[in-house]
Amino acid sequence: MSLLQIFQDINSAFTGFFGINSYVQGIVILTCINIIAVLGMSVLTGFTRLFSFGNAGFMSIGAYTAAILATRYNLNFLLAIVAGTVFSAFIAFLLGTITLRLKGDYFLITCLGFGECVRVLFNYTKGLTGGSAGFSNIPNYSPMLFVLVCTVLAFYLAWRFIHSKYGRNLTSIRENELAAEAVGINVFRFKRMSFVFSAVYAGWAGALYAGYLMYIVPASFNLGKSCELITTTVIGGLGSLTGSVMGAIIVTLLPEAFRFLANYRMLLYGIAVVLVIMLRPAGLYGYKEFSLKRLVRRIKKLFTPKSTKGGDAGKKGGLTNEASA
Amino acid sequence: MKPVLEMQNVEKHFGGVRAIDDFSVKLEQGKIHGLIGPNGAGKTTIFNNITGIYVPDAGKIYFDGQDITGTPPHKVAQMGIGRTFQNIRLFSNLSVMENVIIASNLDATYNMLESFLLSKNYRSKEKALQEKAMSLLEVVGLSDRAEERASSLPYGHQRKLEIARAMALNPKLLLLDEPAAGMNADESAELVEFVRGIRDKFDITILMIEHHMDVVTNLCDYVTVLNFGKTIAVGTPEEVKSDKRVIDAYLGSEE
């Protein structure tokens, strides 16, 4: 009985017990995958202010690596996912080393080029990836519970990362690069670290995506997908991990809730982005994380003339310091 | 005694412009040295050469006996040279406290795995960072504003924060770029006390660019006067003030 079989059985038992049908499972899985990818984007764009229009390329690398290893070489699915993630990170490391010394706009275009190159390349290499016809027969290694666990883990790691010296260095780069250098931060090295981090998460998300759909085509990981990651991060709020989670949930769930608007999904999305950036550039959360303390404080304010200090600790993990601005 | 900072015949051009020409200086431990001169004389360029933002075209720079010519900025900072900027460069959206903590990240000797697992080392190092930052803020008198957004501070306080942040590097040398800029007479006097206090408390060496002559006179032990990238006088503030060449260079711009 393989590990995957065990995971799938546990999942079936769970979803059977709570009566969660496959449609709902699918939505949860897709939302979680988006959350993971957007968390990576958030670290890169929201906390370090680097713009990459090519992270879909890392999703693609993660997806195909995991898919090929799991399908053609029967590799254990956990190892396949890890391999996809690691390979994605490796490529990001190389690419970042070459391109991160360039000015911001130039870096952006090289990332864009990278994403497109990956897509074109995977379309071309029919023997390895199945080309534009796609790669199929991928085992279903993304049962809902497993994906949920991955998502929680991903959030925890991102939170720890941001609230440590690493995250602080990244935000200082965002705020003022020259000053960051002047206080001893190797800006290039940390930018690269941020880039690799985003690639790890993108690769992870891509690998899970392959296991869910069981069939992937290069075209799913196109420029549009990269743009979607950035816009979701913006809507959720730059510089906020919980904001990004909210953003990803909204962006994935809303189209389901408003099925009749399916054709207009991207259109409304674009309008939302423009409105947000014009009227409330901070997005949903902007620079702040969701905090129970603040929520309680706000509610108390409604009922008393004087404001009082809230009581509970922050939502995830007992931190002594919130990432508040 | 070995000089804390020594610059030998440093030159820097930009295209055809000689921003610094044959500049030399020796800074003694614990002294406050002023760098003055009309605008465009090359003062900030000297700072940028020391901190590695520019690489000198000729000459050498020694810090505590070590050759740091052309060393990248982050390494220079790690070696113990802190600086402030002419246009205050704070991490605006971050809190006062966070600004100082970030500069202490060199003391945060833990790795990524430890930060994920919340190991004892990680927790104690983070606590130490907080405490150190708090004590620095107390020294500069900003501890009651620790959680406020850096950009919401009044101008004078922002300057102090920038200095506190530079001090978090445990520097041996502090470079201050026009710390009294935009201040009136009262604020300048307070700044003089403040900087002298910092020097006394931490026993560091300070190199300071300044235009406010009363600040220079009251604070600096020695002064180098620059004009068009060339040194035209060196000495105590009194000596330099009465030097004919200096008066000619400034002609009527004394504040």
Add this chain to the structure above:
Amino acid sequence: MFIQQLVTGISVGGIYALLATGYSLIYSLLDFSNWAHGEVAMIGAYTALIMSSNLGLPFIPAAIIGIGGAAAVSYFNERVAYRRIRHNHSPNMFLMIAAMGLSTVYQQAANVIFTGKYKQYPFRLPVSTVQIGNAYLGVLDLVSLGITAIIIIWLIYLINKTQFGLNVRAIACNNYTASILGVKVDRSIAYVFFLAGGLAGVAGILYGMKYNIFPTMGNVGLKAFIASVIGGLGSVPGAIVGAIVLGIIETLVAAYVNSSLRDFFSFALLIVLLLVKPSGLFGVDVQDKA
């Protein structure tokens, strides 16, 4: 055969150049990459299409209205979205995000209104060839090339020899100083957007004549961006040169190597170039004063 490809390449490069110059102008003024520019070209193409197909107008009036439509949309983008973000003193990346959003909106709107079907202009386009020596050169390509050349020469004259051009160059150097000296900055910027939009409109129509008209044709703006980067962001002559170079290389790669790897080579070229000369061919290295 080679001459043929070369001419096609230059002609395609010309289309890229019309877009790239607009791109570069906007970049040099506002220091941001206007992602929505390709969609402006697309709108120009579709406007001309509606005028000719649905309203039966002949070529020249339809084209003129198409160009006007593109220019108007470009001006609208600036007036409504970008200007507001600028006046909010938001960081530059917000402009880029807005441009991205606008780009999505226009693309999707076109998809919804016109569907994704490839459309053509109803005029009879010249498909004949002209024989010069051993080469058969497409008449359409030559005409496109000619139009592009005339417009670019006029643009260079505009930038270098007129008051308007002087204003624009002043703003590109220093926004604040220019405004103190009496240049109406916002208005000049609006004019530039209008102008760039018009150029994009021409590019869109030419592109539509050469290939097809479809909602995602705005992606050609990406080529324009690459061309601008190759030539050096912010340099208009650089953008023109970069565009022509890109057009030629693309066409040659498609003809002699492999057409499906064409984009791959374009980007690889870009990355290699940036590694060798990080500010592009004619780019200016601007450093922040510390």
